[in-house]
Amino acid sequence: MLAEIITIGDEILIGQIVDTNSAWMAKQLNLIGVSVKQITSVSDEEQHILEALAQAEKRADIILITGGLGPTKDDITKKTLAKYFNMGFRNDAGALEMVRQIFEKFKRPLLDVNIQQADVPDGCEVIVNRNGTAPCMWFEQNDRIFVSMPGVPYEMMYLMDDEILPRITSRFKLPAIVHKTILTASIGESFLAKEIEEIEDSLPAHIKLAYLPKLGQVRLRLSAKGDNETDIKTEVEVYAKKIIAKVSKFVVIDEDIALEKAILNIMKEKGLTLSTAESCTGGYIAHLITQHPGCSSVYWGGAVAYAYELKESILGVKENTLTTFGAVSEQTVTEMAEGAIKHFKTDYSIAVSGIAGPDGGTEDKPVGTVWIAISSKHKTVAKVFNFSNKRIQNIERSAASALTMLLNLLKETV
């Protein structure tokens, strides 16, 4: 079973927004055994949308479309779908009722343009959108399914979770798709490939291996497709174990979860607590951790200490340390990490201080110089990194490195 995703909207093509919908949808589809053949982003232009639909219909069984369903003039998806399927329009009672309820909830008068949101191509099935005024529409033609959803992420997510995915699973006998991910650090892609060459060459045709480098780490992904989920899972596990055994010292985790989630799992199990003391990462590490539900049993919080004053007042870094060695130094980052343990009373802490750039570099400490320290109550490990001259990347790489260091210390000590 193949799907295609078509996202409609000029805002994607001018780069004003990043299309995060597609990745989310692709992940959900893969989980139920539907492979995504292609993701296509097109403009709010009738001819172009028609072409994209026709091409997708040739390649895929299910075509999921988002965007262009708003009440305003730049939204032409509905009109274009009616044209594609050669349909007229009807005003859908169920969709209209939902629009009415939403406007009533926000105590706003219903405008004509909102009533028109319940106008749908007359051959489609309406799936009520409980979180917005644009109805979701389900079309069938030549054994293909087309679903048009709003582009607003949370409206699309609810519709997928509650309606679209259950309908697909109940209607089709889907193959099992199994992915197994192994996250490695401190080894380059080609060295890794060389190390596991024999295992890779021995893989059967229905198991694929992919290398995904990111932020100084390489994710290895084994993917298999088959009829029996248990069988292919077992088979994939055999190869995963071989790979892990071969490159064990570089393996960070063998699950497709974020690094910080792996840390939270370990710490929660052991009843350990964590705090952060961030300078150049500016709250990014805290944000990564607090994205995860249930993090509060491990993560107590921390400081974003951008200014010298806050490094002193919240973390207890000595003024003398800052003036003698500078904010970006082993001494400062060590005092930050140990200060976090002391003041926030947690078992472990992460501290980062660096020059994210683009300005602020010196000859001694160019942009991209980052000191990271990890403390437990008994030990502090500090390390310096030299990243790039791009700010966002330096923040992301610092966070990834800090989390890797913490995970290593945890593995050593707990």
Add this chain to the structure above:
Amino acid sequence: MLAEIITIGDEILIGQIVDTNSAWMAKQLNLIGVSVKQITSVSDEEQHILEALAQAEKRADIILITGGLGPTKDDITKKTLAKYFNMGFRNDAGALEMVRQIFEKFKRPLLDVNIQQADVPDGCEVIVNRNGTAPCMWFEQNDRIFVSMPGVPYEMMYLMDDEILPRITSRFKLPAIVHKTILTASIGESFLAKEIEEIEDSLPAHIKLAYLPKLGQVRLRLSAKGDNETDIKTEVEVYAKKIIAKVSKFVVIDEDIALEKAILNIMKEKGLTLSTAESCTGGYIAHLITQHPGCSSVYWGGAVAYAYELKESILGVKENTLTTFGAVSEQTVTEMAEGAIKHFKTDYSIAVSGIAGPDGGTEDKPVGTVWIAISSKHKTVAKVFNFSNKRIQNIERSAASALTMLLNLLKETV
């Protein structure tokens, strides 16, 4: 001049990574006057890549391709390009030298597989990639340009900035493209459309208006294309001014910059400082602010106070307040904001405390209940919001609302 972007990689189609490259490239292309017709993500599969190339060649003048250039077996882009252009291979001396230098820098032995990275289709021009071992390749055929770049974001970004974009601008006479964005808050998309209906109807054909709703805000974007940049800029400004005048009380900023960047600009100009006290947003607001270069002259830092203990110890929230009213209350969030002003010694502060979910809700305070307070030295404004039951969205909407509240207070008081 039309461009298409093709991103190659199974990791996109299984939803393992979000394709952020395309949005970045699209933005840069639009800035130099190249419109992006389509963005297509395809799998690491020869036949599929060949089809995508052929279709893109029909629609666009420039085809930018990323991904699939690594040294490992799943990377087939180079081989496929050679097939598409019917070319043999050569080992490129310049590309090989760069690979050598990179391995020397990291003191690693050069493997055969790395030497092979300098093998390129013999009819292409190699553009040296200074940040990685995969060379960038430039092809021309039937008046079309094809550029193949690595998918690693920073390698692609350097290549685009330093090589590809300058080549495109110097070679073609490009039309000017002007975008003007107006960010509005506290008004729904359809009401906004109704308010500015007459202005929208009066727009000339070469100026388009788009509505981009996100996180309780609507971005209005006027886009125009023409020969003379000054002329169309002036023309777009006229319509932008009309729109702003018509819906002035809902206008947050009239620039396409992030909300926090607008705040940083105002505060920097007035010499004001800011701190944050975050509970449920968990450092996300700090992260948004510290993404921006130069933020340190305004932003001093703050606390991520997840645990009660940290709300008390870092921010000085009274234990009694927490036990009487709870962490998610007007009283607590007010003390957090005022505590930030007092302890971090800044002119303004932002405090957020809420239930991000999915757990932790009660009948009184369901998941999505968020209290936000903004303090200056003279005034505290606190407000409660009721968002959704999705964690990430609650974090994002809380941050957007907090920043909007701060901007409003700044506009009132400075």
